[in-house]
Amino acid sequence: MDAILFLSALVGLTSVLWLRYKRSQGNSIPTVGSSGIWDYYTGGFRFLIRAPPMVKEGCTRYPGRVFRVPRLFNWEFVVSGSTLIDEVASAPEGIMSSIAAKQEMFQADITIGPEISQNPYHFETIRVTLTRNLAKCFPDLHDEINYAFDETFCLHGADWKLVPVLPTMMTVVARTTNRLFVGPPICRDPDYLKLVVQFTIDVAIRSQIINLLPTRLRPILGPFISSGNESIRKGMKHLAPLIEYRIAQEDELGPDWPGKPNDLISWLLETAEGQERTASRIVMRILFTNMAAIHTASATFTHVLFDLTNHPDYIAPLREEAEQAVQELGWTQVALNRMHKIDSFLRESQRMHDNGPVTLLRKVVDPAGFRFSDGTLLPFGSIITAASRPAQFDPAKYEDPETFDGFRFSKAREDRDRTTSEGVSSRQMIATSADHLPFGHKHRACPGRFFAATELKAMLAHLVINYDLRAEMEGVRPPDDVFGPIVLPNRKAKVGFKKRQ
Numbered sequence: 001m002d003a004i005l006f007l008s009a010l011v012g013l014t015s016v017l018w019l020r021y022k023r024s025q026g027n028s029i030p031t032v033g034s035s036g037i038w039d040y041y042t043g044g045f046r047f048l049i050r051a052p053p054m055v056k057e058g059c060t061r062y063p064g065r066v067f068r069v070p071r072l073f074n075w076e077f078v079v080s081g082s083t084l085i086d087e088v089a090s091a092p093e094g095i096m097s098s099i100a101a102k103q104e105m106f107q108a109d110i111t112i113g114p115e116i117s118q119n120p121y122h123f124e125t126i127r128v129t130l131t132r133n134l135a136k137c138f139p140d141l142h143d144e145i146n147y148a149f150d151e152t153f154c155l156h157g158a159d160w161k162l163v164p165v166l167p168t169m170m171t172v173v174a175r176t177t178n179r180l181f182v183g184p185p186i187c188r189d190p191d192y193l194k195l196v197v198q199f200t201i202d203v204a205i206r207s208q209i210i211n212l213l214p215t216r217l218r219p220i221l222g223p224f225i226s227s228g229n230e231s232i233r234k235g236m237k238h239l240a241p242l243i244e245y246r247i248a249q250e251d252e253l254g255p256d257w258p259g260k261p262n263d264l265i266s267w268l269l270e271t272a273e274g275q276e277r278t279a280s281r282i283v284m285r286i287l288f289t290n291m292a293a294i295h296t297a298s299a300t301f302t303h304v305l306f307d308l309t310n311h312p313d314y315i316a317p318l319r320e321e322a323e324q325a326v327q328e329l330g331w332t333q334v335a336l337n338r339m340h341k342i343d344s345f346l347r348e349s350q351r352m353h354d355n356g357p358v359t360l361l362r363k364v365v366d367p368a369g370f371r372f373s374d375g376t377l378l379p380f381g382s383i384i385t386a387a388s389r390p391a392q393f394d395p396a397k398y399e400d401p402e403t404f405d406g407f408r409f410s411k412a413r414e415d416r417d418r419t420t421s422e423g424v425s426s427r428q429m430i431a432t433s434a435d436h437l438p439f440g441h442k443h444r445a446c447p448g449r450f451f452a453a454t455e456l457k458a459m460l461a462h463l464v465i466n467y468d469l470r471a472e473m474e475g476v477r478p479p480d481d482v483f484g485p486i487v488l489p490n491r492k493a494k495v496g497f498k499k500r501q
C-alpha cells in the first residue's frame with residue numbers, strides 16, 4: 001500500500017514538474033548546461049552558487065547571442081555581445097520593462113510600495129535636480145566626508161589601524177549621502193543610518209521569501225512578511241516633523257521660502273503633488289533612494305580600496321594629482337573634474353569588479369514578445385539580463401582586459417593627439433556603453449551616477465591626501481562573496497590606515 005502511495009506521489013510530482021517544464025518559455029533558445037527536466041530544477045540551485053562561471057560559459061559557447069540559465073522558478077534569458085546588449089538598453093519601458101522585472105524579482109509593490117512604480121518621479125529629481133545642485137552642495141559633501149572618516153576610523157596618533165572595509169564604508173557612504181538627502185543632524189543619527197542600511201537587506205531577503213509563495217497568496221500574505229510599513233513608521237519618527245514643517249512653510253510662504261534647505265526632501269517636494277505631498281510618501285521615496293544609493297556606492301568603494309592596496313604603486317600618483325588640484329582650486333567640484341587619474345582608477349575598478357555577471361534586469365511586457373535583430377524571439381513575460389562582466393573583459397574592446405590598469409582611461413583621455421572630445425567624455429567614470437555597464441546604459445541608466453561619481457572621487461581624493469593605506473595581507477586581494485548573480489566585495493576583509501602627519 002505504502003509503495004503504491006509512494007509511486008502515485010512520484011508520478012504526480014513528475015507530471016507537475018513536466019507540465020511546468022513544458023510550459024517554460026523559449027524552449028528553442030540554447031541553455032547553459034543540459035536542458036533536461038531535472039536540470040531545470042537542479043540548475044536553479046547551481047546558478048545560486050555558480051552564476052559567474054555559468055554566464056561566462058554561456059558567452060563563450062554562444063557569443064553575441066541569447067542563451068538561458070535556470071533560476072529557481074523560471075528561466076532567465078541572458079543577452080551577450082554589444083549589439084544585442086544595446087538592443088536591450090534601447091528598448092522602451094512599454095516593451096521591455098525594468099519596473100515590471102523588479103516587481104517580479106523583488107516584489108517591489110509589496111516590499112517598497114506601488115507608488116514607486118506607478119509614479120517614478122524621483123528618477124528625474126535625482127537625474128536632473130540633484131545633479132544640477134552638486135557643485136553648490138559640494139562644500140557640505142566634503143565637510144561630511146571629512147568628519148565621517150575621522151569619526152568612523154577613530155585613529156589615535158600615528159599608529160596603523162586595521163579597519164573592516166565594507167561595514168566602515170557603508171557608514172561613511174550612508175552618512176555623506178544623507179547629508180544631501182536629509183541634512184544634519186539626522187544624517188549622523190546612528191538609529192536613522194541603521195534604518196536606511198537595513199532597509200535594502202530587508203527588501204532583498206523578504207522579497208525572496210514572498211517569491212516562495214503561490215502567486216495568488218503573495219498580495220495577501222506578502223505585507224505580513226515585508227518590513228515596508230515598519231520601515232516607514234521608523235522613518236516617520238526621524239523625518240515626519242521636518243517634512244511637515246517644510247510643507248507648511250511652502251504653503252504659507254511659497255515654493256522659494258527664505259532659508260529653504262537645499263536637499264533631497266526639498267527637491268522631491270518641488271515635484272510631489274496630491275497624495276505624494278505627504279510625510280509618509282516622501283519618507284518612502286527617501287528610503288527607496290537610499291536603497292539604490294548606499295550599498296552600490298559602498299561596495300564600489302570597498303573594491304576600490306582593495307584594488308588600491310593590492311596595487312600600492314598607484315597611491316603616490318593619485319595623491320600627487322589630488323593635492324595639486326586642491327592646492328590650485330580648493331575643495332571644489334571644479335578641482336574634482338581635474339582629477340582624471342582618480343576618475344580612471346574608479347572606472348577601472350568598476351570595470352573589473354561590478355556587482356555581478358549580469359545587469360539590465362528587464363521583463364518582456366509586449367504581448368507580441370521581443371524580437372532581436374538576429375531573429376531571436378523572446379515571448380511575453382520573459383525575464384532578461386545582459387552579460388556585463390564578459391562584455392567588460394572583451395579583448396576586442398579592452399587591451400589586456402584581465403590586468404588591472406588603473407590609468408587605462410586617463411591615459412586614453414590624455415592622448416590628446418588621437419582623442420576627440422567625444423573620446424574624452426566616453427572614458428569618464430559616468431560614461432556608459434554596451435561594453436561598460438556598472439551603471440546600466442541608455443535611458444534607464446543610473447540617474448544617481450553623477451552624484452555617485454562626485455561622492456566617490458571626493459572620498460578617494462580625501463583618503464589619499466590624509467591617510468596612508470596598506471593591505472591586510474600584502475599581494476592578496478580579498479576574494480569576493482558570491483550570492484547567486486550578486487557579487488559583493490569580501491565583507492570581512494580589512495585595510496590598514498594611518499593618519500598622515
Ligand code: HEM
Nearest residue numbers: 292293296297300360438439440441444445446447448452
Ligand atoms: C557606485 C554607485 C552606484 C552604482 C554602481 C549604481 C548602479 C545602478 C544600476 C546598474 C542601475 C540599474 C540600471 C538599469 O537597470 O538599466 C541603477 C538604477 C538606479 N540608481 Fe544607481 N547606482 C549607484 C549609485 C546611485 C546613487 C548614489 C543613487 C541616488 C542618488 C542611485 C539611484 C538610482 C535609481 C533611483 C535607480 C533606478 C531604480 C529604478 O527605479 O529602477 N544610484 N543604479
